[in-house]
Each structure stands twice: as C-alpha cells, then as structure tokens.
Amino acid sequence: MGSAAHNHDHGHGHGSYLTPKGGFMTTVFDWATTVDHKKIGVMYLFAILFMFFLGGLAAIAVRVELLEPVRVAADGVITGQLFAPADQKAVGPGNEIYNRLFTLHGAIMVFMVIVPSIPASLGNFFLPLMLGAKDVAFPRLNLLSWYIYVIGSIFAVSSIILGGVDTGWTFYTPYSTTTGNEFGRVIFMVMGAFILGFSSILTGLNFIVTVHKLRAPGMGWFDMPLFVWAVYSSAIIQVLATPVIGITLLLLTFERVFNVGIFDPKLGGDPVLFQHFFWFYSHPVVYVMILPGMGIISDVLSVHSQKKIFGYRAIAYSSLGIAAVSFIVWGHHMFTSMSEVAGVVFSGLTFLVAIPTAVKVFNWISTLYKGSIALTTPMLYGLIFLFLFSIGGLTGLPLGTLSTDLHLHDSYFVVAHFHYVMMGGTIMALLAGMHHWWPKMFGRMYNEFWAKVGAITVFVGFNLTFFTQFFLGTQGMPRRYASYIDEFQIYHQISTLGSLILFLGFVIHFFVFVASLASGRKAEQNPWGGLTMEWEAASPPTEHNFDHEPLCKHGPYDYDTTVPPGWDPKDYPIPAENLKAAKEAH
C-alpha cells in the first residue's frame, strides 16, 4: 500500500498515519489491530475493491454467456452455452450455472460492495476529519464492524465453493427455502447477508453518534459539509432498516432448518409477507447506497468549481427527506402481489421520492453555473454522475407508474434502471471521491491524464452496456434468462462489448492508482483549494489528524470570503467588496 511513501517527516511524534511501526510483521499486526478510523477506512476500501473485482468477474461471465442465445438443435446439439458440464444432454445444468453466476454477481455487488462502499471507506476516513474530530465515537466498534464485514463476506463467498446459490440476490421464498439443499449453501449465503447487516448497523450507529457528539467547537449543524449530512442521513436508514432484513433472513433460516412456516405456503405461511419484509429493507437501502454518493457530488462540484454550493439547506434537508420517504415506497417492487388500491397508493408515494432527488440535481447544476470549473478527474466524474444518475432517476418514474410497470416489471428495463442509479450513481460518485481525496489519503497525486482516459473509457463502456438494455427491456426481454429470441442478439452483443470496455476502464484506473502509490508526485496539503476541515490536516494526515483541535471559523463552502487552508493569500486574492458584504451580513 502506501508503505513505500513517507518514511520521512515524523519529527516529533506527529508522523503520518501511514508510517510503518516497525518490521513487516509488526506493521501487519498494527493494521490488523488498529482502531484508527483512517486505517480502518483504508482497509475497508481495499476489501470493498477486492469484492468489486470478484463481482465484476461474475458480471463479465454473465455478459459473455449472453453473447449467443442458448439453443437446442433438432439433433439435440446445444449451442450458445458457455458454462456447462461437458457431457450434458439438456440445457438445464448449464442454465443453472448461469443462474448462480448472476446471483453471485448481484449478492456480492449489493451486500458487499455498494451498501458499505462509500460510508465504510471514504466515510470512515473523512467523517471525523471533516468534523475536526480525532476519531469516530467508538473506535473499537469500528474495527469490529470491519471484521464482521470480512467474516460475512467469507460466509457468502463460501457458498460458491459449496456449489453456488441460484435464488437471485432477492432470495424470494418459497424457492429460496427449498432449493440448494446440499451443504446448506443457501443458508451460508443468507447468513452471510445477515452477518453483513450487523457490520452495516454498527457503522451507521457509530456515525450517528459521531456527528452528534464530536463536531469541532463552533461547528453547528449547518456548518457541516454536505458529505457529512448525506452520510448521516444514510446512517439513519442503515440503523432503522437493516434489523428488518435481519429478522427476515433469520426467519428464512429457521424455515429451512426447523420447518418454521412463516413464508412457505406449504407450511401455512405467506410468501408475499417475505416480499414485504425484504423490500421494507431493500428499498430504503437503495438510498443508503446513493445518499453518500450524492454527498460526495455536492462537495466535489463545489470545490472543483470554487463556488459556494447552491441551496445548502435545501440539499441538507432533501437528504433527510429522502431518508424519510424511502421508508414508505417499498411496495413499488411488488405491484403485482398487492391489491389495486395499495398499488395506487404506493405508486403515488414513489413519485414523492423524485422531488427531493430532483431538488438536489437542480442545486448541483446551479452550483456549476458561473463557477470556475476545473475539469479535473473528480469534476469529470461529478459531471458523469449528473448525466447517468439523471437517466437512472427518470427511468424510475415509468417503473413507478402502474400501467407502464405492468409491461416493464422484471424486464431488462429494470436492470438498466438500477444499473444507471447504482453504478452510474454510486460507483461514479465513489470514483469521484477516490480521486478527490486520494491525495489526502495517501499523500500522492495521481496522473491526471490517464485518470481522465480511464474515466472516459468507463463512461463509454457503461453507456454501451446499459443503454442497450433499455431497448431490450421495452421490447420484452425478461431479466435472468440465458436464452432469447434472435432479434435481441445484436443488443446483447453491443452490451457485452460495452462491458469489456468498462472493464478496461477499471483496469486503467487500477494502474493509475498503483502508479500513484509507487511514484506519484507528493501531494500538497490542499491541492484543490477545499475549505472543509480535512484540508487543514496534513497529506496524509498525522496519526491524531490535527496538531491542534481545529476551530470552525467559516462555512464549508465560503469560497468568496475565505482563503483555503494551506494556501498563500497572495495566490488567492479575496475581493474587498466580498469581505465587506460578508461583514455586513453578520
């Protein structure tokens, strides 16, 4: 990791947090037992990126399988099936492998990548720094939640070694309570998700208390950076929604092990109840995924255009608004399993979510207006986010409309929609944040040119992969099938081609980051001119973050009246009339 960097400058016990504590084993032990939020954030980042790689491999396998539809010729010869046992007589076994691949992809990406991604990695690292605190409220709990994350991931991934799970990431009953009996594979996967839930709850709880209790002196609620607001809002959802998936998965396990019959109709239970429970968690959790990303975008757009964020309070409140509304719309995933009246009510409530979401998008665009935009990689990813997330959000509306959803439900249109919001939203925001804060985290700059090449490759690959799927969906291609009619083949081929380009984009980013760690230019304290408190710390921060307890003396986005920390006022002239206006405003 950053061990190559910074063996110098630890004059008086204020060395960088990356400075090795001794020999190799000592350093490993130090990291494995650390309670420093920065190290835990970095460990989360690498664990999550590793899982992202695994989930990505499964995705590529799915896409490659879909290059050709599965067909059985009159003489019994099977074509178009890549992953199949050599001696198979029918398409069944090969299709089962396909089902396991997309289940694996979905479960890894949702439970092990996107849900923890931004809060657990960048949130852990920057929440305390942005608040001017030395650590999160409960540092040991923080380490515990990292270990729980690792254990949960091992549980879930070991279900592959035992033969794989083919239920889809949604684990709908009664299929999930009857399939895959050998070695309790489904139980492993479900328990993995259950354990990961604890990690999520503990992180959320830790962040809420941190925001309440550890703000720097002088920092009121409306002096907090918007990233903090966003992480705080998503932490509330994490704490309130995750226990419900906990009990659901626990009951599902009871059902398999003890014949408890709450969901299985054969035992007297109700499978629709499972769907209600599942989506009562899983809809709010899509906002756990996106809110922290929205927070990053608020900060990145403002810093890289050196302009005060437009509508600070509107953005802050809309985060809370989204968190609140997210709890009452779960029914839109199961319009076909409920009464018409309930469907109409849930449809109406679903449209409500679009309001606070749109408030944010308008504010971001207004922030850019007349700003001095620097087209750095974080800014580029910020713009990519705006573009892709808007498509994702707008396609949610036809899905929330009863008459159109009847046609689009369980089709590739849904697949395209949620990839535009989850990947086009959350992952793009994660990449924006990683580039934005990379210099602070590791004390090294990355190569701007190649990072931008990577960003453009990702953008092109992403749209090729997923925009085609809107066409597939509207024409009736259902999700989760390995076979399809010939007319769809060209779309599937474009989509697969796109996924390979996307993969290439990530490979470029990987090498840019490795090169930065190995030989990047040393980063200044505040390369972008940010005003939030993390830029007052050294790059990389010292073990205790700040030399003195920082005082909050200005708003997080007051570019018009404040010289950024670490900058020479000569390089950052503040017009006198701005200062005068600010004085009068007080």
Add this chain to the structure above:
Amino acid sequence: MTTMPSNKPGASDLLPLWARYRHGHHWRTKDEEFDACKLGFWLFLTTEVLLFAGIFVAYAIFRAKFPEAWAEGSKSLDWKIGGFNTVVLLISSYTMALSIYCFQTDQIKRAQRLLLITFFCGLAFLVIKLGFEYMPKWTGYFMAFDPALSHYSANIDSSKAMLGGLLQFVEGYGGKAPGTWFNYAFAESKQVPLWWSVYYSGTAIHALHVVIGMAMIARAYVRSFKGHYGSGHYTYVEITGLYWHLVDLVWIFLFPLLYLIH
C-alpha cells in the same frame, strides 16, 4: 460523594479502578464519552425493537387472517406459567435498576448482590421457559415436579419415564411443533402449526436475548470485584441495565399477545 480522580503519582494507586478511569483520547471529557455511549446504545436498542417488529408484524397479519388458529394456539399455553415468568422478569428489572443506583452511590457490596439476583432471575426465566414450556410441548416429557402434570395424571405412561422418574411422559401431549399442515395431529384449524412457528420464533429469539443479557450481567459482576465501577464511572453497568430493560419490555409485549388474548 464523588471522589475526584487524582493525577498525582502515588495517590492513584490507592484509588479504585473506577476513580482512575481515563476517557478515550478522542473525547474532551468523561461526561461526553458517557453521553455518547448512552446515545449509541439507545440507537442499538432501536435496532432491537425493529428486529422484534418483524415477529410482531407476522403475528398481527396471521392473526387477522386466521383468527381460529390463533385462538386455538393460545389456548394451549398456560397463562400461569407465562404470568409467573413476567413477574420474575419484572423483579429482575427492579433489582437491575437498583444495582445501578447502588454503584452510583458507591454501595458496591449491595450493588453486587443485586446483580447476582438479577442474574438468577434471568436463569429462572430460562429454566421455566425451556423446562416447563418448550420441553413438554415439543416432546411430551414433563418434569416430575411440574404442577401442570396433575392435569394429565390419567395419561402418564410411566414405562417411558426417564432419568429415574425425573421426566414423566404424558401420552399424546407432545408434538406441538412448527411443521407441515397435514402431519400435525392436533390441529382443528390447519394453520395452528403457523401459530407455533410464530410462538417458537418469537420466544426463542427473546430467550437468546435473555442469555446475552445474562452474559453482560455476569461480566459486570466479575469486573465489579476488581473495582471497575463506582460513582465516577459506571458506563458498562448502565448499558447492561438498558439492555436488560429491553429484554423485559419485549416479554411484556409477548406475554399478553401469546398467552392472554385468544
């Protein structure tokens, strides 16, 4: 009342551990840390409530759908046993709260005694739950000294008694387990096994919480002998108390829903 912690070398060795307690380096004061721990734990309790909410929602939905099954199911529970256990838990909540008060006022010996009583109340609850309720209903075996046995004296099959007569078998009583509709011998209404599903899931998850609470109490008890808790620092006992009250509270809801209303 409160002894201020002293930083003077030498003096500190004489003070009990709680008086020498230093708060985490990222807090400004000890009180701030205490408040934060309590806030964090309240949030955790919220998640516990939501966890049980799943069971309560399942209960409510199935009760509305299958009222006869619910009436039949709850009739096979003995409200006297449930009521007794409720009293046991209420007493334990009282001793727990009193124990915290005693730590706050440095009556350590008394506080420890109260912790011990709380622990044994928890144990009594578990013994009654598992020994007098789960075991007979599932297997048909009663403890020989179970007062309920007198109702079934006609059906006792002494040839199947176990452990030297400690466990007596009542013919045709066991088998009240969750399971498939059609191999369930008792049910008049075929959803009764579903009632047992809810009953066992709810009470078993609750019993697991009792065990966790008892483990926390045991830890507090052991550490109290080393002088960890006193008027200046008692965060862990306070948190244990909060947890124990929640365990109690969940039972206060489970008891009437399962035992009293038909």
